[in-house]
Amino acid sequence: MTARREKIVLPLIAVLLGFLLGSIIVIATGRSPLAMIGAIVKGFTGIDLLNPDVPFNPRYIGEFIIQAMPIILTGLAFAFASRTGLFSIGAEGQLMMGSLAATAVALLVKAPKVVHLPLVLLAAILAGALWGAIPGLLKAAFNVHEVVVTIMMNYIALHVNNYTILNIFGSVDRIKTAPFAPTALLKDPWLESITNGSRLNWGFIPVILALLIFSFIINRTTFGFSLRAVGYNKEAARYAGMKVNRNIVASMMIAGAFAGLAGAVITVGTFTFGRALPSAEGYGFDGIAVALVGGNEALGILLAGMLFGGLKAAQPLMQSQGIPREIAGIIQASIVLFVAMKFGIKMVLQKFERKQAPSTEGDRV
Amino acid sequence: MSYIVEMLHITKDFPGIRANDDITLQIEERSIHALLGENGAGKSTLMSILFGLYQPDGGTIRVRGREVKISDPNVATSLGIGMVHQHFKLVHNFTVTENIVLGMEPRKGPIIDIREAEKRVEEISKLYGLAVDPRARIEDISVGMQQRVEILKMLYRNAEILIFDEPTAVLTPQEIHELMQIMRKLVTEGKTILLITHKLKEIKEVADVCTVLRRGKLIGTVPVSETSEARMAEMMVGRQVSFHVEKSPARPGATLLRIEHLNVKTAKGVLGVRDLSLEVRAGEVLGLCGIEGNGQTELVQAITGLTRPESGRILLRDRDITHLSIKERTDAGIGHIPEDRQKHGLVLDFTLGENFIIHNYYEPPFARYGILNRKKIQENAERLIREFDVRSGQGALTAARSMSGGNQQKAIVAREIDRSPDVFIVAQPTRGLDVGAIEYIHKRIIEERDKGKAILLVSLELDEIMDVSDRIAVIYNGSIVAIVDAASTDENQLGLMMSGAYRPATAAAAQE
Incomplete structure (x- = not known):
């Protein structure tokens, strides 16, 4: 099997196995896996297989895209750092800082939409990038491990966010700020109306741009070339004269920018006000x-993000079918687990391919 | 005569390449059977099939006359086949004993009986004359010792047929000599050895029979006592090979590289290079010879910028480059073939084409305004592959990791020579290469010399130093102890100087 085919086939097998395991658990709890599949199909497509009275409701499509957008962006954030050999788990905190910056600009700036909305997004991107720069700089200057720093930074971000929302922007109900001006929002009544009142918004435009920019930087630019070289073999990159430390900082900043954008997409897209959070929401x-x-x-991140977003959106639908919503979480977790077991899956596949080989050998002898 | 192992009509295909084409190999019990071939001839593939790492696409294997199917290394182990890989597979922070018994630990109830294990390791090492310290940690012992641990691992598992994959590629001359004795001893104790190599000298010294492969095909099997090195080389390469480097006398010009009173610390923090001064002139090859670990690595890294010297100066055409970055030195005209090709020389997960542009990926024609030009990168790769005969399954798109060691090295040499630097630091350029490739690389180095470049050749192979160099500097304990004319010295004199035992009067004068 070639490396390219492997990259496509193995995740697909993992996804299938994940759904299979989910079905087995549903059967074990005494429910029908068909009800689960029905809920998942409805979550993704809005098509209701079980209820012929309302066969199609586009609201579900809108809700599923809403769920997918932020995790595609945080996926890009993790992947970008990962390509430089960094294991950053700071997307959560970078997202919160992005969200806070978006809130600040949305509340404090008065401008027409063409100026205001781009400013909101830009502020979120910058805030995420700066939050990402800190672990990058610590890594580059003192070789402090990015995992430790990013975990800590996530907690700091949570409390900075809550303090600012509650004490500076003056939340009345101790949960949210005053509503944003419409000029700051990604929301659009037209998008909501064509999806039967879902929360779908223009956030998918920056998400698509982010996907294209990610792919372009990594695959087509000299900057991406040097990032990948550092990620694969730091010593060889140094030998070739690349600036390894500068690349580490730059990579963490760009990763942070993606996560920061995710914060804006949630705050001025899904919501219309800044929020104080009891704990991290798990987007990172x-x-x-x-x-x-x-x-x-x-491309893989786009598809995986849509898959996991859809599973999230399907959770309440499962519950309405009498299936525990945690099943969706179990499917998601087991897909990840099976992907992590890719070497095992590869071995099984090879054994399978090998079993077919002797038959041709037998013909020759 | 009975054969202990027979591989009959073995065929194996990889994407884009037939690695083994109808190969038959028959090995007598209690013999040393050499498997000779260039890099990429299919030796390692054939042995990996025997060890169960790959499955053949056709052909049969017989062990002790019985047909077997070796589906994985565990089957090979149970058949008494063991393999010492070129790159050792040891746990670095485990002791020698722990590595040897790993997976087959003697137990006392649920607990590993380390005393018993140590006792058994000591017994085996005495029986076969493989002296090791069973309690030493792998990371603290030399490469030669690590190899002994690998051999002991096989013997501990009662291996009868021992496969050695290029065992001498990583050893010093002394260690090679010791290994040859160990192999002889193993055969007298009843073992059978399969030796994969491309070093003719070693075959002549130790092997009984030699099978030659070329480009995946069987060329022939000959008794070693009835053949010559030249004949074997011809079988391997397919043409006559010159062992001697053809070159005209050097015409040295101005001094291009000058090193003054250089001190460099090793990774462990002690001085590896001490007060070293050296000059390399345009149009000459200065060979630096010495026993491994006498400061060669530190010297090369200080010149190329990978480490910072403690004190002293490095001058390139009278310009002080001591404090320049690696990039600035490269741009100033320093070229470097690094001694560790997998650590420094290549990004193994990059394609061949990407590896070729690793120094100047940001410059035209490979990039413009920060955007890579794939077509130009591809063309560049195709040109270098053709010009330097780099063998790869999928051309420019071949992953460097999937290439054989020799072809990886050829790729680095191609890239560095193509840049045509003024001062060329060449470290171990032919380590692990076959005679054909060695001949070619030496020729290219001499060509660079004749173009007026200054070349510093660092090698542990005395033959290489003596053949290619015009002058030879001997390094011992971090200092140059002698500089001699290559034409007026011999192996004995160099050997003595390398060990620090002998210091000619002329050398003292040359250093002033």
């Missing part, structure tokens, strides 16, 4: 799973 960790299943490539 979902992003790691998305990047892992997507093989750190733009």
Whole structure:
């Protein structure tokens, strides 16, 4: 099997196995896996196989895209750092800082939409990039491991966010800020109306741009070339005269920018106000799973992000079918697990291919 | 005569390449059977099939007359086949004993009986004359010792047929000599040895029978005592090979590289290079010879910028480059073939084409405005592959990791020579290469010399130093102890100087 085919086939097998395991658990709890599949199909396509009265409801498509957008971006964030050999789990905190910056610009700036909205997004991108620069600089200057720093930075971001929302932007109900001006929002009544009142918004445009930019930087630019060289073999990159430390900082900043954008997409897309959070919402960790299943490539991340987004969107639908919503989480977790077991799957596949080989050998003898 | 191992009509295909084409190999018990071939001739593939790492696409294997199917290395082990890989497979922070018994530990209840294990390791090492310290950690012992641990690992598993994959590629001359004695001893104790190599000298010294492969095909099997090195080389390469480097006398010009009172620390923090001064002139090859670990690595790394010297100066055409970055030195005209090709020389997960442009990926024609030009990168790769005969399954798109060691080295040599630097630091350029490739690389180095480049050749192979160099500097304990004319010295004199035992009067004068 060639490396390229492997990159496509192995995640697909992992996904199938994940669904298979989910079905087995559903059967074990005494429910029908058909109900689960029905809920998942409805979550992705809006087509209701089980209820002929309302055969199609586009609202579900909108909701599933809403779920997919931020985790595609945090997936890109993790993957970008990963391509430089860094294991960054700071997307969560970078996302919160992006969200906070978006809130600040949305509340404090008064401008027409063409100026205001881009400013909001830009602020979020910058905030994420700066939050990512800190672990990058610490790694480059003192060789402090990025995993430790990014975990800590996530907690700092959470509390900075909550303090600012509650004490500076003056939340009335101790949960959210005053609503944003419409000029700051990605929301659009037309998008909502064609999806039967879903929360679908223009956030998918920056997400698509981010995917294209990711792919372009990594595959087509000299900068991406040197990032990949550092990621694969730091010593060889140094020998070739590349600036390894500068690449580490730059890579963490760009990763942070993707995560920061995710914060804006949530705050001025899904919501219309800044929020204080009781704890991290898990977008950063979902992003790691998305990047892992997507093989750190733009197209893979898009597909994996949509898959996991759809599973998230299907959770309430499962519950309405009497299937525990945790099943979706189990499917997601087992897909990740099976991807992580790719060497095992590869071995099984090779054994399978080998079993077919002797038959041709037998013909010759 | 009975054969202990027979591989009959073995065929194996890889994407884009037939690695083994109808190869038959029959090995007598209690013999040393050499398998000779160039890099990429299919030797390692054939042995990997015997060891169960690959499955053949056709052909049969018989062990002790019985047909077997070796589906994985565990089957090979149970058949008494063991393999010492070129790159050792040892756990670095485990002791010698722990590595040897790993997976087959003697137990006392649920607990590993390390005493018993050490006792058994000591017994085996005494029986076969393989002296090791069973309690030493792998990371603390020499490469030669690590290889002994690999051999002991096989013997501990009762291997009868021992495959050695290029065992001498990583050893010093002394260690090679010791290994030859160990192999002889193993055969007298009843073992059978399969030796994969491309070093004719070693075959002549130790092997009984030699099978030659070329480009995946069987060329022939000959008794070693009835053949010559030249004949074997011809079989391997397919044409007559010159062992001697053809070159005219050097016409040295101005001094291009000058090193003054250089001190460099090793990774462990002690001085590896001490007060070293050296000059390399345009149009000459200065060979640096010495026993491994006498400061060669530190010297090369200081010149190329991989490490910072403690004190002293490095001058390139009278310009002080001591404090320049690696990039600035490269641009100033320093070229470097690094001694560790997998650590420094290549990004193994890059394609061949990407590896070729690793120094100047950001410059036209390979990039413009920061965007890579794939077509130009491809063309560049195709040109270098053709010009330097780099063998790869999928051309420019071949992953460097999938290439044989020799072809990896050829790729580095191609890239560095193509840049045509003024001062060329060449470290171990032919380590692990076959005679054909060695001949070619030496020829290219001499060509660079004749173009007026200054070349510093660092090698552990005395033959290479004596053949290629015009002058030879001997390094011992971090200092140059002598500089002699290549034409007026011999192996004995160099050997003595390398060991620090002998210091000619002329050398003292040359250093002033």
